[in-house]
Amino acid sequence: MRNDTYEDWKARAARISFRRQAFIDGRFVDAVSGETFDSINPATGQVLAQVAACDAADVDRAVAAGRRAFEDGRWSRRAPGERKAVLLRLAELIRAHLEELALTDSLDMGKLVHDAATIDVPGSAHFFQWYAEAIDKLYGEVAPTAAGDLALVRRVPLGVVGAVVPWNFPLDMATWKSAAALAAGNSVVLKPAEQSPLSALRLAELAAEAGVPDGVFNVVPGFGATAGKALGLHMDVDCLAFTGSTQVGKLFMQYSGQSNLKQVWPETGGKSPNLIFADCADLDAAADMAAFGIFFNQGEVCSANSRLYVERSIKDALVEKLIARANATQPGDPLDPASKMGAIVDEKQTQGIMRFIAAGKASANLVTGGARVHIDGKGCFVAPTIFDEVRPDDPLARDEIFGPVLSVVAFDTEEEAIRMANDSIYGLAASVWTDNLSRALRVSERLHAGTVSVNTVDALSAQTPFGGMKQSGFGRDLSLHALDKYTALKTTWIKYKS
Template identity: 45%
Template sequence: MSSLQSNGSAVESLDDKIPKIKFTKLFINGQFVDSVSGRTFETIDPRTEEVIAKISEGDKEDVDLAVKAARQAFDHGPWPRLPGSQRRRIMLKFADLINENTEELAALDSIDAGKLYSMGKIIDIPAAAETIRYFAGAADKIHGATLKMSRELQGYTLKEPIGVVGHIIPWNFPTQMFVVKVGPALAAGCTMVVKPAEQTPLSALYYAHLAKLAGIPDGVLNVITGYGHTAGAAISSHMDIDKVSFTGSTEVGRLVMQAAATSNLKAVSLELGGKSPFIIFDDVDVDKVADLALSGTMYNKGEICVAGTRVFIQEGIYDKFLNTLVEKAKAWVVGDPFDPNVHQGPQVDKKQYEKILWFIDQGKREGATLLTGGKPCDRKGYYIEPTIFTDVADDMTIAQEEIFGPVMSVMKFKTVEEVIKRANATKYGLAAGIMTNNLNIANRVSRSIRAGVIWINCYFAFDQDLPYGGYKMSGFGRDFGLECLNKYLQVKSIATPLYDSPWL
């Protein structure tokens, strides 16, 4: 059983880090407002199962108001018309304000999503500020092209903002998903309506407040808190939204795409689920790679779409690697995310907690061997032990479905050809990890796996410059990298006759 932090007075002192909740209302046209209906919903602390705050519940009428504000700001407001250098300066101020409020933002994501406070302070929030700075740097470098035409014409292209964007973001990385959607859209000159997940609304509302302080004009950035089947559906089907960017499950991604198609045929980009292979060849340092394999599944309590939950180990090191992996899993500390000694906090909510436990039971029912973990932790809150299965067949539920929890499936393989085939035997194609010291194997496998991101001798190697997105049912479109700006831009082609042209 993994280590578990006590739930006594030591943890109570950690609660001193919890900030007062300042923003609980919808953010529309630069103001925090109640929902039209006046309804609210509760956001729950997964550490304690207690209510943090009551949040305004946005619905179709509220989305209409937010879209109207965004439309007005796009069609008649200054933001799309500002020189890129001015948008850059405002965005840089936004990034500075994020840095100045790091501790409070990290704490909000800890109490709302169960994320580790220490990681939030040193990684999540500083990285969010850097993401805004990265795209701020692109705001004044968006250019079209001059074309050499085949006839007596002068031709060139303009890159223009696509218009009003609807961002629907998930609960597992509330901060990163907010900035990776909002950053490039702001740089492109778009206006937007953001719907955070109903489980994690707190930091999105705080970012809206900081955006206003930074000088982003009213109506450019609107935040509607509420449920996916109401507020999210209203965004997907809205006739006055030009583009939807969605990150979440494949199931909901289908609904978003259907709604976009049957409304105004708006552009859509989808970053969806994953079931990523983590492939370990027999020439690696077992101890080092075991650490990477464990964190590749358990990081963020397994609530990460690129988690390397299908671990393939070559037969020559299988037994040694498995023993090392189990030892490390038993030393993996589960507990309050404000405790700096903890590796894993609680799952985001009761629904996700129960879903993970169902998958664990399903793995046992289908004949997989539970090697370690597999149980809820004996304490209040949505805590689950890090769980490792062996004897997992490729067609088992736990090897095919995205669990989104701290559950690893371990499989043995012999040859390069075998593991390539098995790694691709999934409907998903988001990421993959390849661990080997053989360059030929690394090159061959990386080119053979159908996934959008391949990490060789590393994992979770995200970077602002590295495009991120999926193949197959993991969606389409890319976040990060300058090319992701193209999601929020459209190309206008312009042609004029040359002097003395027969076109006149």
Template identity: 55%
Template sequence: MTKIPAPTREDWEHLATNLTFTNQAFINGEYVDALSGATFACESPIDGRILTQVASCDAADADLAVKAARNAFESGIWRDLPPAKRKQILLKFADLIAKNRDELALLETLDMGKPIRFSSSVDIGGTARAISWTAEAIDKVYGEIAPTPTNQMGLITREAVGVVAAIVPWNFPLLMASWKFAPALAMGNSVILKPSEKSPLTALRVAGLAKEAGIPDGVFNVLPGFGTTVGKALALHMDVDTLAFTGSTAVAKQLMIYAGESNMKRVWLEAGGKSPNIVFADAPNLEKAAEATAQGIAFNMGQVCTAGTRLLVEASIKDKFVTLVKAALVKWQPNHPLDPNTLNGAIVDKQQLSKVLGYIEKGQQEGASLLAGGEQAFQESGGYYVQPTVFTDAKNTMQIASEEIFGPVLSVLTFDSMEDAIKQANDTIYGLAAAVWTADLNKAHKTAKALRAGSVWINNYDGGDMTAPFGGFKQSGKGRDKSLHAFDKYTEIKATWLSFE
């Protein structure tokens, strides 16, 4: 069999010239304009050009979508399907996403600026895997029977919670969305997906694929628009039962307030992070650890909630290890996202670029030493690029080491003992992820146990798959995406007690 060559940059650019952009909201099985007729410009961070004008939904559109979702839920058209039947439809949905991988990957890259190689493999490939894994699991989630006297029976069952609003971020637009809508749909709920205004295009496109797969009208809706309008309206809506969110800690806190001000809806939050990457002197492979450190800060242009933004390295190897990290970052220099060899693309928009550059300036003002990067790149392109940046001599009291930057900026701190490393690692309001590099099994387990983080990786960074839950401690949020634990967010648990004569 002849092997088909991988697409080149020219191939992707040619495909882009023939690409059409789905730019309307999707409500009750139909693509529609916002009721107000308002739109917003969807800009590509690759070169600053406007891709399309997207419907800008508001409270009126939210109300329309919630009514459609509620009607679909109450009708039982989806909720009452046997789990095996919902599984078949969701598997078809995943298959359609996989079949349209190139189109969806290109939309993700043009819209958000990430390298096409990762849009295809990580984002779109991961989305299809997330939906299919979740679908395969749904008819294997059992209820329980309580231990009762012989003349009684206690049934413990899971039921769909109702209408779920999912507000998702711009950094992994479709992948993060699938972590929420897949289990919500699998459990029989109706879903309203609110993508970020910075990267709405793939969510809008897959809405049509959901219908093609057989998901009934009203069960899966997509509302593009701004968080301050349609996002707020969904959070305050009296007929939304559950709100699932990924984004900043500040917005997460506000959504909890909205839930309390409305119907006390369940709120599940995956918020910010400032993850420590701890490298002990006895790490089994310092070169591997350095490569992972570079990837941990530069992947997705540092726009990752679990990015290893704080490198805690044992003082005795600090100079040697930082030199290895600096060398490893060479291949992570920004380049055109449609080049298949590119690892580091564009920052999502001008606002985020300004934020990142502002933190780099602040780091120098605070007294940290700029070791590498720190400059904007490819300004002639009209796009938004920045070099991976490394600061040494950082402290947790500095803003660059304590605040979530969401850009490729690494703060290097040192420690002298396991206890010191743990103390510094936990000295943060966040608790999303952490990594430990050591050949000492006891030290690895003791450190991992002591770290206040939802995910701890030992001798790797960003490990795991759909079988492992994802979420954080402290102000990194509550609830878990992925794994069987994700189903807990989208169900009510009912106890039914029977007595026999």
């Protein structure tokens, strides 16, 4: 557990400086247009930096650099052990710059600096290390053939990978895409979210320091409608990995069809259900994790457990426990380790959350929260909010709010709970709380979700794939399976004299 104080973090914040330019072909450069955009601290409204606003011309430069690097083999044909050593150095550099990277993400998008320092940045270092260590342990295949034939099946890098990542976990999401793509031998062009571009730019600088060759890892900050669209439509991008909204994920699928049929791997929206049965052994633990599942990172989590289905006989008792936990999870200055919740990423997102809350007050029972909060008269903060007696067809229970808003729905039977949980366009994650092993297995099998967590919420690790079903997309991050989307199967068939 870190012992940094509020004064420690404020002192670091006063000293920090940010990279503002795009990182292309091993150096920081202005956008071709010379245009910039403001990166704003949502907790204070302060402009942190004026960042290069890249567009199609800059994407062209970055893709061309990535293609040159891929074709000459400076990374793609480098010995696996050498690539491993470089990425291991990058993992150590991330650890060495932990405070700087944690502070960057906290200032840039409002998350608690304590969470960034204990979860996000260590996680990014871990994932780079994990994929680095996998590089020289991946083997090809020899297919069964007749005498005189030898068929070798290998996984080969695709070429240039475009990665478009969201603002809720800026460094982590950049890592989830880049670590696997680089480990596989690709060049990467990363487009961070315009709300939170700063840690990705620093990551690029650390990658160069670790020994990633020029042109292999490029970062083009900019807007989705310009830089993001340009990556999606680019004729020389071989693969596009995306995490974000379902609406934008569908656009990238269209861009592929309109251009070169590049692979698109979307990990999109979610409205994850959490099912708590009366035979749950520890209702306090269930309440703790239900609160964590919706209030962590201000609810700005694609797999947030935002739909809570509770067996009717225990609903009132559980709701009382949740109200107490919500009251103890109030927003505060993200730099203060005593704060329990940070700022919403920007004004637009804050207003969107408040519109859902305003509509919910007329359709459901608001039991706690529901207000916008200011810290020292400033900032984009929303109190942790719980609605009870939510109808299954209410937008509160159907739409992705992406904020600290929990919808509680009672159920009477296991069948009813499963039906309501599956009645969604999304299928990213789900949770089940029960002390009955048969029920845990039975319900988990029937829930349409990429990950089902039993007696916990939102479980993930480097060893297990993360991704969803239905309109949550079909991309998979983490685990060795993530390497599938950044490689192609290549068969070499050899005839020989037997």
